[in-house]
Amino acid sequence: MKQDFYVVLGVQHDASETDIKKAYRKLAMECHPDRNNGDKAAEEKFKLVTEAYEVLRDPEKRAAYDRYGMAGVRGQGAPAGFSSTHFDLSEALMVFMRDFGLGGGGAFSGFDNLFGGGQRRERRRGHDVKVGLKLTLAEVATGTTKTVRIKSLEACTVCGGTGAKQGTQPVQCGTCGGSGELRHQAQSLFGQFLTVSPCPTCGGEGTVVRDPCERCGGEGRVKGEKTIQIDVPAGVADHHYLTLRGQGVPGPRNGPPGDLIAVLDIKEDPRFERHGDDLVYDLGITFTQAALGADVQVPTPYGQAKLRVESGTQTGMAYRLRNKGLPRLGEAGHGDLHVRVHVWTPNKLTAEQRKLLEKLGEIEDPVPEEPGGSNFWDTVRRALGLEEEHEPRPRRRRGGEE
Numbered sequence: 001m002k003q004d005f006y007v008v009l010g011v012q013h014d015a016s017e018t019d020i021k022k023a024y025r026k027l028a029m030e031c032h033p034d035r036n037n038g039d040k041a042a043e044e045k046f047k048l049v050t051e052a053y054e055v056l057r058d059p060e061k062r063a064a065y066d067r068y069g070m071a072g073v074r075g076q077g078a079p080a081g082f083s084s085t086h087f088d089l090s091e092a093l094m095v096f097m098r099d100f101g102l103g104g105g106g107a108f109s110g111f112d113n114l115f116g117g118g119q120r121r122e123r124r125r126g127h128d129v130k131v132g133l134k135l136t137l138a139e140v141a142t143g144t145t146k147t148v149r150i151k152s153l154e155a156c157t158v159c160g161g162t163g164a165k166q167g168t169q170p171v172q173c174g175t176c177g178g179s180g181e182l183r184h185q186a187q188s189l190f191g192q193f194l195t196v197s198p199c200p201t202c203g204g205e206g207t208v209v210r211d212p213c214e215r216c217g218g219e220g221r222v223k224g225e226k227t228i229q230i231d232v233p234a235g236v237a238d239h240h241y242l243t244l245r246g247q248g249v250p251g252p253r254n255g256p257p258g259d260l261i262a263v264l265d266i267k268e269d270p271r272f273e274r275h276g277d278d279l280v281y282d283l284g285i286t287f288t289q290a291a292l293g294a295d296v297q298v299p300t301p302y303g304q305a306k307l308r309v310e311s312g313t314q315t316g317m318a319y320r321l322r323n324k325g326l327p328r329l330g331e332a333g334h335g336d337l338h339v340r341v342h343v344w345t346p347n348k349l350t351a352e353q354r355k356l357l358e359k360l361g362e363i364e365d366p367v368p369e370e371p372g373g374s375n376f377w378d379t380v381r382r383a384l385g386l387e388e389e390h391e392p393r394p395r396r397r398r399g400g401e402e
Protein backbone atom coordinates (compact mmCIF):
# COMPACT_ATOMS: atom_id res chain seq x y z
CA MET A 1 0.00 0.00 0.00
CA LYS A 2 1.51 3.29 -1.09
CA GLN A 3 0.31 6.14 1.05
CA ASP A 4 1.63 9.64 1.36
CA PHE A 5 1.82 10.27 5.09
CA TYR A 6 1.30 13.99 4.57
CA VAL A 7 -1.90 13.27 2.68
CA VAL A 8 -2.96 10.77 5.33
CA LEU A 9 -2.72 13.46 8.00
CA GLY A 10 -3.95 16.21 5.67
CA VAL A 11 -0.99 18.46 6.36
CA GLN A 12 1.42 20.39 4.15
CA HIS A 13 4.93 19.12 3.55
CA ASP A 14 6.34 21.96 5.61
CA ALA A 15 3.89 21.41 8.47
CA SER A 16 5.33 22.08 11.94
CA GLU A 17 5.42 19.44 14.65
CA THR A 18 2.52 21.19 16.32
CA ASP A 19 0.44 21.07 13.13
CA ILE A 20 1.18 17.38 12.77
CA LYS A 21 0.24 16.67 16.35
CA LYS A 22 -2.99 18.63 16.02
CA ALA A 23 -3.95 17.00 12.75
CA TYR A 24 -3.24 13.55 14.14
CA ARG A 25 -5.20 14.11 17.33
CA LYS A 26 -8.24 15.26 15.42
CA LEU A 27 -8.17 12.28 13.06
CA ALA A 28 -7.34 9.77 15.79
CA MET A 29 -10.28 11.00 17.86
CA GLU A 30 -12.62 10.47 14.91
CA CYS A 31 -11.49 6.98 14.02
CA HIS A 32 -10.55 5.73 17.49
CA PRO A 33 -11.80 2.13 17.84
CA ASP A 34 -13.57 2.96 21.10
CA ARG A 35 -15.75 5.47 19.34
CA ASN A 36 -16.53 3.30 16.32
CA ASN A 37 -17.76 0.09 17.89
CA GLY A 38 -14.92 -1.94 16.48
CA ASP A 39 -15.63 -0.86 12.90
CA LYS A 40 -12.82 -2.41 10.79
CA ALA A 41 -12.43 0.51 8.39
CA ALA A 42 -12.11 2.94 11.29
CA GLU A 43 -9.57 0.67 12.94
CA GLU A 44 -7.48 0.52 9.76
CA LYS A 45 -7.62 4.26 9.47
CA PHE A 46 -6.61 4.65 13.09
CA LYS A 47 -3.57 2.46 12.54
CA LEU A 48 -2.62 4.30 9.38
CA VAL A 49 -2.91 7.82 10.80
CA THR A 50 -0.93 6.66 13.83
CA GLU A 51 1.80 5.26 11.63
CA ALA A 52 1.93 8.48 9.63
CA TYR A 53 2.08 10.45 12.86
CA GLU A 54 4.88 8.33 14.34
CA VAL A 55 7.01 8.98 11.29
CA LEU A 56 6.29 12.66 10.78
CA ARG A 57 6.56 13.65 14.45
CA ASP A 58 10.11 12.32 14.64
CA PRO A 59 12.51 14.66 12.81
CA GLU A 60 14.93 11.84 11.97
CA LYS A 61 12.26 9.52 10.60
CA ARG A 62 10.58 12.39 8.81
CA ALA A 63 13.82 13.32 7.07
CA ALA A 64 14.34 9.71 6.02
CA TYR A 65 10.76 9.55 4.78
CA ASP A 66 11.09 12.80 2.84
CA ARG A 67 14.20 11.49 1.16
CA TYR A 68 13.46 7.86 0.55
CA GLY A 69 9.76 7.45 1.08
CA MET A 70 8.55 4.26 2.69
CA ALA A 71 11.85 2.55 2.05
CA GLY A 72 13.46 5.07 4.39
CA VAL A 73 11.26 4.25 7.33
CA ARG A 74 9.95 0.78 6.83
CA GLY A 75 13.00 -1.09 5.70
CA GLN A 76 10.93 -2.81 3.05
CA GLY A 77 12.20 -6.15 1.99
CA ALA A 78 14.61 -6.23 4.89
CA PRO A 79 15.34 -9.63 6.36
CA ALA A 80 13.17 -10.98 9.11
CA GLY A 81 13.92 -9.41 12.45
CA PHE A 82 14.07 -5.90 11.10
CA SER A 83 11.29 -3.80 12.33
CA SER A 84 8.88 -1.85 10.33
CA THR A 85 6.80 0.97 11.69
CA HIS A 86 3.72 -0.95 10.71
CA PHE A 87 1.56 -0.99 13.81
CA ASP A 88 -0.85 -3.48 15.13
CA LEU A 89 -3.82 -2.05 16.97
CA SER A 90 -2.43 -2.25 20.48
CA GLU A 91 0.78 -0.47 19.42
CA ALA A 92 -1.24 2.25 17.73
CA LEU A 93 -3.34 2.67 20.87
CA MET A 94 -0.20 2.95 22.98
CA VAL A 95 1.14 5.72 20.76
CA PHE A 96 -2.11 7.59 21.09
CA MET A 97 -2.16 7.17 24.86
CA ARG A 98 1.48 8.03 25.24
CA ASP A 99 1.08 11.39 23.54
CA PHE A 100 -2.43 12.31 24.55
CA GLY A 101 -2.52 10.70 27.96
CA LEU A 102 -6.05 9.43 27.72
CA GLY A 103 -6.04 6.49 30.03
CA GLY A 104 -8.67 3.96 31.02
CA GLY A 105 -12.24 4.78 31.93
CA GLY A 106 -14.52 7.54 30.68
CA ALA A 107 -14.88 7.89 26.98
CA PHE A 108 -12.20 5.29 26.42
CA SER A 109 -13.44 2.61 28.70
CA GLY A 110 -12.46 0.01 26.14
CA PHE A 111 -8.82 0.38 27.06
CA ASP A 112 -9.04 -1.71 30.15
CA ASN A 113 -10.05 -4.72 28.14
CA LEU A 114 -7.23 -4.19 25.74
CA PHE A 115 -4.74 -4.21 28.54
CA GLY A 116 -6.15 -7.15 30.38
CA GLY A 117 -8.65 -6.38 33.12
CA GLY A 118 -7.44 -2.95 34.09
CA GLN A 119 -4.13 -4.13 35.51
CA ARG A 120 -1.43 -2.22 33.80
CA ARG A 121 1.47 -3.67 35.67
CA GLU A 122 4.38 -3.31 33.33
CA ARG A 123 8.06 -3.88 33.41
CA ARG A 124 10.29 -0.98 32.60
CA ARG A 125 11.83 -1.18 29.18
CA GLY A 126 15.57 -0.93 28.63
CA HIS A 127 17.13 1.80 26.53
CA ASP A 128 17.74 1.70 22.82
CA VAL A 129 21.32 1.47 21.70
CA LYS A 130 22.47 3.35 18.65
CA VAL A 131 25.48 2.20 16.69
CA GLY A 132 27.08 3.58 13.55
CA LEU A 133 27.65 1.01 10.84
CA LYS A 134 30.32 1.79 8.28
CA LEU A 135 29.75 0.27 4.85
CA THR A 136 31.54 0.39 1.54
CA LEU A 137 29.71 0.78 -1.75
CA ALA A 138 30.65 -2.81 -2.63
CA GLU A 139 28.84 -3.95 0.54
CA VAL A 140 25.81 -1.86 -0.41
CA ALA A 141 25.85 -3.52 -3.84
CA THR A 142 25.72 -7.05 -2.47
CA GLY A 143 24.24 -6.69 0.99
CA THR A 144 26.34 -7.86 3.89
CA THR A 145 26.43 -9.10 7.45
CA LYS A 146 28.28 -6.94 9.95
CA THR A 147 29.37 -7.94 13.41
CA VAL A 148 29.28 -5.25 16.06
CA ARG A 149 30.43 -5.41 19.63
CA ILE A 150 28.43 -3.24 21.99
CA LYS A 151 29.06 -2.35 25.61
CA SER A 152 25.75 -2.51 27.32
CA LEU A 153 24.06 -4.15 30.25
CA GLU A 154 23.04 -7.76 30.61
CA ALA A 155 20.71 -9.60 32.96
CA CYS A 156 22.37 -10.40 36.29
CA THR A 157 23.04 -14.12 36.48
CA VAL A 158 23.16 -14.19 40.31
CA CYS A 159 19.53 -13.14 40.83
CA GLY A 160 18.30 -14.17 37.39
CA GLY A 161 17.43 -10.55 36.65
CA THR A 162 14.90 -10.15 39.47
CA GLY A 163 17.18 -7.87 41.51
CA ALA A 164 16.30 -9.75 44.72
CA LYS A 165 18.96 -11.33 46.91
CA GLN A 166 19.43 -15.04 46.37
CA GLY A 167 16.75 -16.97 48.20
CA THR A 168 14.37 -13.97 48.33
CA GLN A 169 11.72 -12.67 45.95
CA PRO A 170 10.53 -9.17 45.11
CA VAL A 171 7.49 -8.25 47.21
CA GLN A 172 4.25 -6.46 46.43
CA CYS A 173 4.55 -2.67 46.24
CA GLY A 174 2.81 -0.91 49.14
CA THR A 175 2.07 2.31 47.25
CA CYS A 176 -0.05 0.80 44.50
CA GLY A 177 -0.93 -2.49 46.15
CA GLY A 178 0.71 -4.40 43.32
CA SER A 179 -1.36 -2.95 40.47
CA GLY A 180 1.57 -0.87 39.22
CA GLU A 181 -0.61 2.16 38.62
CA LEU A 182 -2.24 5.09 40.32
CA ARG A 183 -5.63 6.37 39.28
CA HIS A 184 -6.82 9.97 39.38
CA GLN A 185 -10.03 11.70 38.42
CA ALA A 186 -9.30 14.22 35.70
CA GLN A 187 -10.89 16.58 33.20
CA SER A 188 -10.48 15.74 29.56
CA LEU A 189 -11.86 16.72 26.21
CA PHE A 190 -14.77 14.40 26.80
CA GLY A 191 -15.55 15.43 30.33
CA GLN A 192 -14.42 13.95 33.60
CA PHE A 193 -12.79 10.58 33.66
CA LEU A 194 -10.12 8.52 35.21
CA THR A 195 -6.47 8.89 34.27
CA VAL A 196 -4.02 6.20 35.09
CA SER A 197 -0.32 6.75 35.68
CA PRO A 198 2.47 4.34 36.58
CA CYS A 199 3.21 4.00 40.29
CA PRO A 200 6.24 6.13 41.18
CA THR A 201 7.43 3.72 43.88
CA CYS A 202 7.71 0.59 41.76
CA GLY A 203 7.82 2.27 38.36
CA GLY A 204 4.75 0.35 37.26
CA GLU A 205 6.16 -3.07 38.06
CA GLY A 206 3.87 -3.75 41.01
CA THR A 207 6.70 -5.22 43.05
CA VAL A 208 9.71 -3.86 44.92
CA VAL A 209 12.95 -5.49 46.05
CA ARG A 210 13.43 -5.61 49.84
CA ASP A 211 16.79 -7.37 49.91
CA PRO A 212 18.73 -6.36 46.85
CA CYS A 213 21.01 -8.78 45.07
CA GLU A 214 24.63 -8.17 46.02
CA ARG A 215 25.98 -8.33 42.52
CA CYS A 216 23.59 -5.95 40.74
CA GLY A 217 22.35 -3.93 43.72
CA GLY A 218 18.71 -4.66 42.89
CA GLU A 219 18.89 -3.50 39.27
CA GLY A 220 18.69 -6.99 37.88
CA ARG A 221 21.36 -6.16 35.33
CA VAL A 222 25.08 -5.63 35.25
CA LYS A 223 27.61 -4.24 32.81
CA GLY A 224 28.33 -6.48 29.91
CA GLU A 225 29.38 -6.66 26.32
CA LYS A 226 27.79 -8.47 23.49
CA THR A 227 28.42 -9.26 19.89
CA ILE A 228 25.59 -8.84 17.45
CA GLN A 229 25.34 -9.75 13.82
CA ILE A 230 23.47 -7.29 11.67
CA ASP A 231 22.21 -8.28 8.25
CA VAL A 232 22.30 -5.30 5.96
CA PRO A 233 20.09 -5.63 2.87
CA ALA A 234 21.49 -4.60 -0.51
CA GLY A 235 20.72 -1.13 -1.81
CA VAL A 236 20.67 0.80 1.46
CA ALA A 237 21.62 4.48 1.48
CA ASP A 238 23.61 6.71 3.79
CA HIS A 239 21.74 7.62 7.01
CA HIS A 240 19.25 4.80 6.61
CA TYR A 241 18.84 2.97 9.84
CA LEU A 242 17.98 -0.57 10.76
CA THR A 243 16.16 -1.39 13.95
CA LEU A 244 16.83 -4.70 15.63
CA ARG A 245 13.97 -5.21 18.03
CA GLY A 246 14.97 -6.33 21.49
CA GLN A 247 18.72 -6.13 20.90
CA GLY A 248 19.24 -3.00 23.00
CA VAL A 249 19.73 -2.75 26.76
CA PRO A 250 17.69 -5.18 28.87
CA GLY A 251 15.12 -3.48 31.08
CA PRO A 252 15.72 -3.33 34.82
CA ARG A 253 14.56 -6.38 36.73
CA ASN A 254 13.73 -8.48 33.69
CA GLY A 255 11.97 -5.62 31.95
CA PRO A 256 11.72 -5.83 28.17
CA PRO A 257 14.87 -4.89 26.28
CA GLY A 258 15.25 -1.78 24.14
CA ASP A 259 16.14 -1.89 20.47
CA LEU A 260 19.43 -1.72 18.68
CA ILE A 261 19.42 0.99 16.06
CA ALA A 262 22.14 0.78 13.46
CA VAL A 263 22.65 4.02 11.56
CA LEU A 264 24.34 3.43 8.24
CA ASP A 265 27.40 5.40 7.25
CA ILE A 266 28.34 4.64 3.68
CA LYS A 267 31.84 5.49 2.59
CA GLU A 268 31.98 7.27 -0.73
CA ASP A 269 33.60 5.36 -3.54
CA PRO A 270 35.75 7.90 -5.40
CA ARG A 271 35.07 6.11 -8.68
CA PHE A 272 31.33 6.62 -8.61
CA GLU A 273 28.77 9.34 -8.06
CA ARG A 274 25.62 7.92 -6.54
CA HIS A 275 22.15 9.06 -7.56
CA GLY A 276 19.76 6.79 -5.70
CA ASP A 277 20.16 3.37 -7.29
CA ASP A 278 22.05 4.75 -10.27
CA LEU A 279 25.77 5.33 -10.43
CA VAL A 280 27.80 7.63 -12.64
CA TYR A 281 31.33 6.87 -13.73
CA ASP A 282 33.57 9.37 -15.55
CA LEU A 283 35.51 7.71 -18.35
CA GLY A 284 38.48 9.36 -20.02
CA ILE A 285 39.24 8.32 -23.60
CA THR A 286 41.79 9.48 -26.14
CA PHE A 287 40.63 11.34 -29.19
CA THR A 288 41.59 8.51 -31.48
CA GLN A 289 39.40 6.22 -29.38
CA ALA A 290 36.64 8.83 -29.65
CA ALA A 291 37.06 9.16 -33.40
CA LEU A 292 37.60 5.51 -34.29
CA GLY A 293 35.62 3.77 -31.56
CA ALA A 294 37.12 1.36 -29.01
CA ASP A 295 36.31 -1.39 -26.55
CA VAL A 296 37.18 -0.26 -23.03
CA GLN A 297 36.83 -1.65 -19.51
CA VAL A 298 34.84 0.27 -16.93
CA PRO A 299 34.58 -0.53 -13.23
CA THR A 300 31.23 -1.48 -11.73
CA PRO A 301 30.45 -2.44 -8.12
CA TYR A 302 30.46 -6.02 -9.40
CA GLY A 303 33.83 -5.97 -11.18
CA GLN A 304 34.94 -4.77 -14.60
CA ALA A 305 32.51 -4.52 -17.50
CA LYS A 306 33.16 -4.11 -21.19
CA LEU A 307 31.90 -0.99 -22.93
CA ARG A 308 31.91 -0.30 -26.66
CA VAL A 309 32.75 3.35 -27.27
CA GLU A 310 31.23 4.17 -30.64
CA SER A 311 33.22 6.01 -33.27
CA GLY A 312 32.32 9.70 -33.17
CA THR A 313 31.75 9.82 -29.41
CA GLN A 314 31.87 13.34 -27.98
CA THR A 315 32.82 14.66 -24.57
CA GLY A 316 29.74 14.83 -22.36
CA MET A 317 27.97 11.88 -23.90
CA ALA A 318 26.84 9.18 -21.56
CA TYR A 319 26.53 5.47 -22.11
CA ARG A 320 24.23 3.46 -19.96
CA LEU A 321 25.09 0.02 -18.63
CA ARG A 322 21.71 -1.29 -17.61
CA ASN A 323 21.38 -3.03 -14.26
CA LYS A 324 25.00 -2.30 -13.32
CA GLY A 325 23.95 0.23 -10.70
CA LEU A 326 22.93 -0.61 -7.15
CA PRO A 327 20.15 -3.01 -6.19
CA ARG A 328 16.80 -1.37 -5.52
CA LEU A 329 16.07 -1.56 -1.83
CA GLY A 330 13.09 -3.77 -1.18
CA GLU A 331 12.35 -4.26 -4.85
CA ALA A 332 13.60 -6.47 -7.62
CA GLY A 333 16.16 -5.14 -10.05
CA HIS A 334 19.06 -2.77 -10.14
CA GLY A 335 19.72 0.80 -11.13
CA ASP A 336 21.98 1.65 -14.06
CA LEU A 337 25.60 2.65 -14.39
CA HIS A 338 25.98 5.77 -16.51
CA VAL A 339 29.35 6.22 -18.11
CA ARG A 340 30.08 9.87 -18.83
CA VAL A 341 32.72 10.29 -21.49
CA HIS A 342 35.52 12.85 -21.47
CA VAL A 343 37.83 13.11 -24.43
CA TRP A 344 41.38 13.71 -23.34
CA THR A 345 43.46 16.11 -25.39
CA PRO A 346 47.17 15.25 -25.08
CA ASN A 347 49.29 17.99 -23.53
CA LYS A 348 52.64 16.52 -24.55
CA LEU A 349 53.42 15.32 -28.03
CA THR A 350 56.42 13.46 -29.40
CA ALA A 351 57.85 14.68 -32.67
CA GLU A 352 56.25 11.77 -34.47
CA GLN A 353 52.82 12.39 -32.93
CA ARG A 354 53.05 16.07 -33.80
CA LYS A 355 53.87 15.28 -37.38
CA LEU A 356 50.94 12.91 -37.75
CA LEU A 357 48.55 15.35 -36.15
CA GLU A 358 49.72 18.18 -38.34
CA LYS A 359 49.08 15.95 -41.30
CA LEU A 360 45.60 15.18 -39.97
CA GLY A 361 45.02 18.88 -39.35
CA GLU A 362 45.55 19.58 -43.03
CA ILE A 363 42.83 17.22 -44.15
CA GLU A 364 40.32 17.14 -41.26
CA ASP A 365 36.84 18.69 -41.50
CA PRO A 366 35.86 21.72 -39.41
CA VAL A 367 33.46 21.30 -36.48
CA PRO A 368 29.96 21.31 -38.03
CA GLU A 369 27.85 24.35 -37.30
CA GLU A 370 24.34 24.15 -36.02
CA PRO A 371 21.84 26.59 -37.59
CA GLY A 372 20.85 28.98 -34.80
CA GLY A 373 23.63 27.58 -32.65
CA SER A 374 21.29 25.89 -30.19
CA ASN A 375 21.79 22.50 -28.64
CA PHE A 376 24.72 21.51 -30.76
CA TRP A 377 25.53 18.44 -28.68
CA ASP A 378 21.98 17.12 -28.85
CA THR A 379 22.18 17.29 -32.62
CA VAL A 380 25.46 15.42 -32.60
CA ARG A 381 24.02 12.72 -30.38
CA ARG A 382 20.95 12.35 -32.53
CA ALA A 383 23.05 12.20 -35.68
CA LEU A 384 25.07 9.37 -34.18
CA GLY A 385 22.05 7.59 -32.78
CA LEU A 386 23.57 7.45 -29.31
CA GLU A 387 21.88 7.75 -25.95
CA GLU A 388 20.44 11.20 -25.60
CA GLU A 389 20.79 11.51 -21.91
CA HIS A 390 23.38 13.85 -20.58
CA GLU A 391 22.70 14.40 -16.93
CA PRO A 392 21.76 10.99 -15.56
CA ARG A 393 19.21 11.13 -12.84
CA PRO A 394 17.85 8.42 -10.63
CA ARG A 395 14.76 6.89 -12.08
CA ARG A 396 12.30 4.58 -10.50
CA ARG A 397 11.37 1.78 -12.78
CA ARG A 398 9.31 -1.09 -11.56
CA GLY A 399 9.48 -4.56 -12.96
CA GLY A 400 8.63 -5.54 -16.48
CA GLU A 401 11.26 -3.59 -18.33
CA GLU A 402 13.78 -5.47 -20.44
Ligand SMILES: [Zn+2]
Binds near residue numbers: 160214217220221
Ligand atom coordinates in the same frame (compact mmCIF):
# COMPACT_ATOMS: atom_id res chain seq x y z
ZN1 LIG B 1 21.44 -9.52 40.66
Ligand SMILES: [Zn+2]
Binds near residue numbers: 174200
Ligand atom coordinates in the same frame (compact mmCIF):
# COMPACT_ATOMS: atom_id res chain seq x y z
ZN1 LIG C 1 3.82 0.42 43.07
